[in-house]
Every structure is written in structure tokens, then in C-alpha cells.
Amino acid sequence: MEFGINKLVGAVLATIFNVSTLKIFGASNNSLSGRLPSSPNIRLSNLEKLHLWDNNFSGTIPSFIFNASKLSTLELQMNSFSGFIPNTVSNLRNLGLNDNYLTSSTPELSFLSSLSNCEYLEYLSFSDNPLDGILPRAIGNLSQSMENIWMSNCNSSGSIPDEISNLTNLIAISLEGNKLNGSIPIALRKLQKLQLLSLKDNQLEGSIPNDLCRLVALFELDLGGNKLVRFIPACFGNLTNLRNLYLGSNKLTSIPSTLWNLKDILRLDLSSNFFTGPLPSEIGNLKVLVQVDLSMNNFFRCC
Template sequence: MSSLQYLDFSFNRLSGEIPPYICSNLPFLEYLSLSGNMFHGGIPSTLLNCTYLQILGLSYNDFSGAIPREIENLTKLKELYLGINRLHDVRFPNLEELYLWGNNFSGTIPHFIFNASKLSILTLATNSSGFIPSTFGNLKNLKELSLSYNYLTSSTPELSFLSSLSNCKCLKKLDVSRNPLDGFLPRVVGNFSQSLEFIWMSDCNISGGISKEIGNLTDLISIDLGGNKLNGSISITLGKLQKLQFLSFRGNELEGSIPNVLCHLAALFQLHLRGNKLSGSIPTCFKDILYLDF
């Protein structure tokens, strides 16, 4: 019996099924990565007898079916990587990070996710359809949420799920890009935690104006609202976002002139405004921005 704690077989072109005796021979494993291979079939329940596991990586394989219920026995498990498989059910009581991109979840976002109260990172890209539930607001420890490249929409035109996410006071990254949200950008965006650093909502069929309250999010580093139907003018409150590095409003219906307050954003190095109805001249101060797209 070995006391090995760290085992990484990632991206080694291994195939077949996972040997069922791994955990019987290596009971003290804390880190196990089998990602990037060609394993197939179901995930053996014996793999989940490694009760000391804290990190388990199974992404980029061909696993199918449901995760065995025995995962509930892994009380020390904090990070679970399951991206790019053909899984359709999973249970996890104590996880802090869950990566489920590119699986086979059909219908709405799985309800069991909302029982994982310790989650800080959740990635569900390229998975689901249906409404985005307001229960995301129950995940009080959530720091990063990625729902991009799905077929998700809002249950109300006001994008009510955004109101629930304003309860996540630790949230730093929100990515709902490439979903047919079909609503309008509400003022509630300004109620997000001031720790929010990334807000990506491109190509979501969002309409309405840019709320002046967005200037309250003074930790923002990146804003991508491109490819929507936003109208009105560019809010001058953006000049308060002194940490902003990336700003995209490309492909909207914005009008008026480019506000000079954008010249005060010392950290800004990418600005995308192409495909709007803007008028007037381009401020000369933009000569210091590395990437301009008008």
C-alpha cells in the first residue's frame, strides 16, 4: 500500500476504462488527474474510495452516464473537473470549484447545483437550455460563473436572474455570452458587488440603454456587451472605472458622441465601438490605446 498523494496522468493518450483498483492501492491520494486521455464508459464507483481526494480531474475524456452517488463520500473534495465528456448527472455536497463545460446536460440547468453552498467557481458553458434560475443568488460564495455558449434565456424581460446574482457579494466574474437572453439591460447591474471585475454579456440579444449605475462597479477590468441591441448614449459614468482595461460595445445601436471621459481611463488598452451609430470625431487622447476598433 503506497502513501502517494499526487498522481497526474493528464494528456497521455491512455484509453480503455479506469482500473478499479487505483484507490485500493493508493488510498491517501489527494490529487488525481486523468484529464486529456481516451477513457470511456462510466466512472467506476471504486475511484471514489480515495477519501482523501481534494482535487479530481477527469476532463477531456469520453466518460458517459451519471457520476456515482459515492462522490458524496468524498468530503474533502474541493475541485472537480469534468469538462468535455458525455455526463448527464452529478452530485457534490462540499465542492468549491466545479467545471462541467461541454457535457450532455439536457433541458434546464441541473437543480442539484444549488445545493452546493460552498461553490466559488462554476462553469456550465456549452451545456444547457431553458431559463436561467434566480436560485443562483443562493450560492453566496460564488466568485466566478460561466454560462456562455448555451441556449439559456431569462424568465422575465428584466433579466431577473441578474437581480439574484446581486446577492453574491463575492462575485468577480460573470460570463453569460452567446445566450438568447432576449431582455433589456436593467439598472440592477449597478447593484452587483463592487468586487466584480469581469462582466461578459456579448451576443445575447439585449436591448435598452447603458445604465449610469455601471459606474458604481469601480473594480471592473473588462466589459463586453458587444453584439446586442443597446441604444442611447455611452454613459459618462464609465469614466469612474479607473481599472478598466477592455471595453466593447461593438455591434449595437448606440448614438451620440464618444464621451471624453473615456480619455481618463489610464488602464484602458482595448476599445471596440465598431457597428454603432456614433457621431462626431474620435478623441485624440485615444492615440495611446493599443487596440482601437471603430
């Protein structure tokens, strides 16, 4: 049963959720509002997919949703749900909860531990929720099938745990816009399939580890808005799949000549660092650039 993109308004009828044979229900990208029905008598024993993203739902997420034993896809993002993310979740493959007002029942983000019971979980999105917790080591216990983790702008703190490198099938991870501190873990080198890594707008310190050069599948790397120091690793010039590189607003001081070997790079941001010297003529090697920002440094044009 699908009602997506029809500009429906009003509340979801409780009678829909009393259809015990219901397998798929979709009403995304409408103007539905109010609270979801939460009667303890609701039993959705056959529900496999629930798509309600981009509406105006509010209130807590009813427990019956998480008790649907066959539920594999739950998309409730871009609403106004509030309350705790439950600690009793199983069987999910895709979970989208971003852009709500959800939080964790504990500072250790205990819901992540419960999600480790989801053997085939591939996709997680909690971005733009006030989780207000410490990124725990338990994140490394998530499913080995995990491919996408989106936890940006969640007001999360602490360091990035080495255990995240256990998720060797990760393709994308975004932890941007949090309060993460410490250094960039060298253990990230184990994520050989990673195509997107965004750690921007945190409080990360130290130098950029050469170990990131092991991530040869990287398409986008964003480390901007931190407190990273010293030089850009020379081996970045070997990341031939890289198309977007953002290192602005750090405390970097040295650009390796090998960086200009990235002839297929599209977007390059080195702004607001401490680079000095003549504006590198080798930048002309980057024939397909569509966006470059070298502002707020101490470059000068050579004679």
C-alpha cells in the same frame, strides 16, 4: 477529483454527486453528454468548485448545484444547457454559463439581482445565451469585487445603465452583439481600472464621449458596428496603454492628428466611416502596427 481533457464520453454517474465529502469536481473538455442528475436527495454540502465546461450536457441545470452553500466556482460554459438561470444564487466567486441556451425568467434579467447577494463575485460570463431581456440598473448592484462581465450576443436590449459605473474594480466588460441603444454613458469614466471595453455591434448613437479618455488603463476599445457620429476625441491620443482600437462601421467624420501619437498601437480599424481627405502620412508613426483597416472611406493619396 479531476477528469479534465481525457476525452471521456457518456453520462456523469449520479453516484459521483452522492459523495458528500466532494470539494472539487472537474471533467471539462470531454465528450460527456446527457442531463446532470437532479435528485432532490443530492446534498453537496462541501462542494467548492465544479468544472464541467466544454462537454455536451443538455437539459436544465439542477437546483442542487445552486444550493451548494460552499460553491465558489461554477463553470458550465460551452454545453447545451437550457431553461432559466435561477434567481437563487449565493456565495459564488466565478460563474461561467456562456455558450448555452439559457434565458431569464423575467425580461428584467432578474437573475442579476440575485447575484448581487454574492459578496465576492468577481467573474460573470453569460455570452451567447438567448437572454432576450433588458439590461437592468440592477447590474450596478453586483459585488464591488466584480472584475469581468461578459454578456455578448445575448439579444439584450435597452440602454447601458449609468449604474454599471458602480463596479469600480471592473477590468473587462463586453456587451457586444446585442441591441443596446442610446448613447455611451459618460459615467463609464469612473471605471478607472478598465482594460477592455467592447460595445461593438449594437445600436448606440451620438458622439464618442471625451470621458472615455479617463480610462487610462484601456488596452482594447471596440465601438465598431454602431451609429456613432462626429469625431474621434482628440484625447484618445493620451491613451498610451491602448493596443487595439476598433471604430469601424460607424458614421464618424473626423480623425484628430493626436491619434497618430499612439505609437504602441497594434490594431487599428477605422473602416466604413465617412472620413475624407488625404491619407494621413502620420500613420507612418505607428511603427508596431500589425493590422490596420482604413477601407470604405473617402481617403485619397496626396500628391
